[in-house]
Amino acid sequence: MKKSWQIFWHSFFWISVISFFMYIAHTNAKIKMVDLLVTFVGYGLINIGLFYSNYLLFIPNYLNNKRYGRYLLMLLVTVLAVGFIKYGLGRIFHEHILTGRNGKTISFISYYISACFTSVIFVLLSLLLHFTVDWFLNERIQRDLENQRLQAELALLKSQINPHFLFNSLNSIYSLAYQRAENTPEAILKLSEIMRYMLYECNDNKVDLANELQYLQNFIDLQKIRFGDNSYVNFEVDGIITNQRIVPLLLISFIENAFKHGVANDPAAPIQLKITVDDGHLDFYMHNKKHLHNRDAAGGIGLNNVKRRLKLLYPNQYHLNINDTADTYTCELSLIL
Structure with missing residues (x-):
């Protein structure tokens, strides 16, 4: 508060107090x-x-x-x-x-x-x-120090996402290029769209849910290109997604983990991804079968990252349930947008 306003309010307070007691004394005691x-x-x-x-x-x-x-x-x-x-x-x-x-x-x-x-x-x-x-x-x-600490921590967590995702995507494109696949240029284009979103549209604390879901769709399309005709992924979005906001890059780690450690080429057990939006709530469901050689693989920094971000950005506004068995991995996230 500026000093001029401080002087004004202090003066106003004392004048009001003195006037009040003068009025009471004059009225009651006839002084x-x-x-x-x-x-x-x-x-x-x-x-x-x-x-x-x-x-x-x-x-x-x-x-x-x-x-x-x-x-x-x-x-x-x-x-x-x-x-x-x-x-x-x-x-x-x-x-x-x-x-x-x-x-x-x-x-x-x-x-x-x-x-x-x-x-x-x-x-x-x-x-x-x-x-x-x-x-x-x-x-x-x-409060300011705590906010600065949280902002610095979130910036670090977000900076971990981009290299992590880029590393895995470049590995996938390298595999396509090594195999001289015809859809390599399409994969590079998808990666370009994804990186543009991550670099230029994720700078705010929250982004449009529709844009975030399009980003997830581009990621899934990129993975389908990687697996070719042998990819089996069911991605479903229900509810009204317009005029909704969400913290960016929050769900990508779950989906990326499904492709990294799950089975995407089994028609009998496709990767199941479903997002339901209703009355300001988002429900995310993911289920995938595990690779035989990857059953005990940990989620890495991706899942640890998203769990920490949920605690920081949605305190008491989310419920996360992960069921990690020997053969399958199931994730259910309920979030108040």
Whole structure:
């Protein structure tokens, strides 16, 4: 908050408080306006000055620097001095301040103790404000630091996805080129479209779900090119996908894992991929048969990556269930978009 606004709100607060108590006193006790002005405005300004002396001078120069002895000494001297100033003002306006309702003069000791007690209250109020402001500032700093940490971690996780995917895709295209397959140029084009999406459209925290699903379709098409006529994959999308947003590159690791460790050339056990979108919820289902020589293969950094991203980006908004058996791998993800 800018200093001009701080001054405005502080001034507004004190004027409102003084006006409120003046109105209450005038209404209930029928006190004369001159008495109200002396009591609330004069003493109010003294107490407010004590409040800001502690808040702006003593706390920053002594308390924040851990000079506790000097801080307590300065407070004690100031409170005692302010007590004399208040008594001096009372002497000037003796009729309005030092004269009780019974007409007797209030003794110096009684008045001085009461004046010092009031001063202590304003000192405590300034301390309360200081610690409250500090608490909120520290909370905001901690939130900013946590957000920066999460952003850095997410950037690292996302940077892991691109090389991981690119490495596997280039291996697939290399195999096609080595075999001199006719669909090698088509595979390169698909990879180009995929990389364009990853480089230029995934910079936001969330992307259009329709674009993300098209990216997944391009990836699946690339894998089908790799396997040729012997690829068997059922990819199904149900529900309205327009006007929906999702964190980019979230589902690709599951699908990539299905092609890497699963069987894609068995017509009796095709890779099953289904995405259902309904009322702001996305349900993802994947099932694949495992390769005989890959049954115990771990998911690698891909699945660890996506699990960590889910925890960071969808806290308490997702449910992930993975059933990893000796022969099959099943993944079910429910996500609040």
